[in-house]
Amino acid sequence: MPFKAKDRIVFIGDSITDKGRKKDPQKLGTGYVRMVHDYLHAVYPQLSLKIINEGVSGNRIVDLEKRWTVDVLDNRPQWVSISIGINDVWRQVDNVDIEQVYPDRFEEIYRRLLEQARDELGCRFILMQPTIIKEHLDSSGNRLLKAYVDAVNRLAEEFQGILVPTHQAFIDFLKCDTDKDLTTDGVHMNTLGDTLMAATWLKAVGVLGK
Template structure:
């Protein structure tokens, strides 16, 4: 099961049902092609616009009741972005983000025994001093700590974009630094595949 925001959603509730047409669909396709004998079932529970608060509100029905064997969580872009859209009431401070995510993960492991994959939030930005990049880096660092604490697989998505930006521009991967084109989703998918093997 994959859960998150619009980057995971990618039309999975509409024109690209049921998997979306983003990184999750690419990961599914490549893993299925490489290991068809596993007979894996895949579920996408991404919802566009979500923050970690929104995940918490739907966690029981969308995660716990489904009892996944593996759960991939990629959340945090909107938690940060809202600060820069002058939507401060919807932004999620780092301490709240970290503790909410920690609680969700602990509850999930306790109730389902599932394995976890945690992916970084990111912003596709070449300027390391740019304020949204700097804040996003802190949220990604929190994800890395949670991955270590829970023995989860950690997908360093921000680092993956940082690598490709060494020879490209943000516009090569997304029009708005957030919502990737297909090549941008492939960067995310490749980061997943590098980690899950």
């Protein structure tokens, strides 16, 4: 168990993290953040962990940079869990006319945000690989996504963070060739996809058995 009593954990990311949090009285949404919250509070009630969801639909790494101070630093967390990268790739597929965030820039900005949080707060990081873009292994989105997954892997090692292998978990699921979908549209999670994300996160931080 890496967490201590009263630890604050900020989850930040895009719509996959957001999952309707603004309409939720607890501001957690209905996705994997809610599942992680409920598991940790049910199994470790003595810790009284504070889970804060700061997901915003449509965000790329450049959007996280703009709101990093307010949504991360001002919350003074002991841990920051980050899930970003899907829109950085998806915009290259569905909105080619906007300024794109290619892998080198993605990693540069991501590193700068981690450095700032580490230096100002001394917090620790839980870095989630971006999941998938379309539910087939060789989609153009998944091919483009590989470089962003590699960047997250490098940053997790560089900052001694916990790596959550969500991309690999989704790829492994797809290889099983079940008749079950993980998403509603190739990107946004249904309940099964949220469950896979939450389980992968909980396993990575060491609070759920393999």
